[in-house]
Amino acid sequence: MNTVYRDKVIAIVGAGLGGLTLARVLHVNGIEAVVYERESARDARDQGSMLDIHSGQRALREAGLIDGFHAVARGAGQDMRLLEPDGTLLLQEDTPDDAPLLRPEVDRADLRGLLLDSLPEHTVRWGHAFESAAAGEVRFADGGRATYDLLVGADGANSRVRALLTDTRPAHLGHNGVELRIPDVERTHPDLAAMVGRGNLWVLGDGKSLAAQRNGDGSVRVGVSFYNTDEHWFTGSGIPFDDPAAARARLIELLAGWHPRFIALIAACDDMIVPRSLAALPVGFTWPSAPDVTLLGDAAHLMPPVGEGANMALLDGARLALALVAHPDDFPAAIAEYEREMFERTAAAARMSARMQDLLMSPDAAQRMLEFFRPGA
Missing domain, CATH: 3.30.9.30 (D-Amino Acid Oxidase; Chain A, domain 2)
Known part of the structure; x- marks a missing residue:
């Protein structure tokens, strides 16, 4: 177990799936972090709809939470029906009850709750809206301050931490x-x-x-x-x-x-x-590596919502945590290792997501979607 980080503060901005996974995998490996979240409490707002979790299950295994995930996931959520506006049924796929949970659906709130409940009390500091950061100090909207040795922006599509690394912003x-x-x-x-x-x-x-x-x-x-x-x-x-x-x-x-x-x-x-x-952010978006700041999830690679974003965020959190564990005395090396892998992995996911978005925006979207799921149909 690594102990070098005990006197160093890892500050995570954002208690979404990626930030919480990072905190959890660090905790499993004996490293504690602090998560700052702008929301006032875990149930301050509706968490949205179901998520299709596939590759992200690898991150939940690293977090020691795969059994808990299987307990709240819905295999039947993999069922799909595709129709045209006049009611014509183009495709119906029903999942057998004994099918493996390769792409189960899970309520975002349930998955977030699983991660929150796995962390020590007071890991997440609610009601802390990030305002700015410089010289190892975070400033919050209410005037509060906190120090950090590593700052991780897990603060979503409209990330404020992103501005510390790049001027690039998402485009409509x-x-x-x-x-x-x-x-x-x-x-x-x-x-x-x-x-x-x-x-x-x-x-x-x-x-x-x-x-x-x-x-x-x-x-x-x-x-x-x-x-x-x-x-x-x-x-x-x-x-x-x-x-x-x-x-x-x-x-x-x-x-x-x-x-x-x-x-x-x-x-x-x-x-x-x-x-x-x-x-979305540009496909293949990167930034020059910094020694004490990095990004994950939508803050790093916001992409069209076609089933990849949450999975990439979960993997980001786990991969960054494992890079920190592998480099117990060198934040810059850990960040550089994580970003190299993350940029390559998420660029592939972003390209696929962009192709799916183009398909949805096409005049013959229903037929093209049918061909995507049933080539040659």
């Missing part, structure tokens, strides 16, 4: 979406529950998509996306987000001509309606 993808929710779907709308199935339903066409996803808490998350739109699209969309009933009605107008059963999904949603304007 031409993709705007709206997230909605149907709670307790089996009880309130059993017909819609049957239509969605146990996993994911995708409807693609007309430069739009509707995705419905069964969640472990009994809800269905619904996402409506509008492609080839600019970053100001919401301003002129006519969607009044301060009036949920009117917002649902406007979304239904924007899906005019779609099959009534897809419209019924929107009508059944509750008053949680959240706009999402999607951006």
Whole structure:
């Protein structure tokens, strides 16, 4: 067990999946870190929808949490249905009950909770919004300060730590979406529950998509996306987000001509309606290595949300931790080793994600998606 870091402070900004995995794998190897999170508590906001965890399972094994993950993961979440706006079913894939958990779905909140519960008390300092850092000192929005020997930006898409290493910022993808929710779907709308199935339903066409996803808490998350739109699209969309009933009605107008059963999904949603304007960092984005600052997760390689980002964040956290364990007296060497591997790994994932994003934005998205899942279909 390494002990050299005991008098050095590893400060992680952001209590998302990557930052918490880093803290956990360090802890397993006898190294403690401090995680600073802007949210006031672990349940301060909704954590979002299900995640497709595949390569990230390797990180959970390093964290000693794979059994806990299997306990909360849903193999049935791998089920998928692909349809066109007129209701035509193009593809249905149902997962056998005894299928291996290669790409199970898990509630983000459950996975984050598993990581949080695995850390010593007070590892995460809630209510600490990062403001700036210089000369080994972090400054928070409330005027507080803390020292560090290594600073890790795990603070997401709009990372403030990123600015310490680069001026590059995410660019809009031409993709705007709206997230909605149907709670307790089996009880309130059993017909819609049957239509969605146990996993994911995708409807693609007309430069739009509707995705419905069964969640472990009994809800269905619904996402409506509008492609080839600019970053100001919401301003002129006519969607009044301060009036949920009117917002649902406007979304239904924007899906005019779609099959009534897809419209019924929107009508059944509750008053949680959240706009999402999607951006990404350039594919292959890197920065000059610094001796005491690095990034992981979306702060390092924000990419289109097609199932890779969370997995890369988990792997980032584990790989950085293991690099620190391997270089117990040399932060710069550990950072350089981690960044070399991370840049190569995540560039490949970003290229794949960009290709999938291009597919979704194409005029014949449904057919191209069918060919992706069933080559030659």
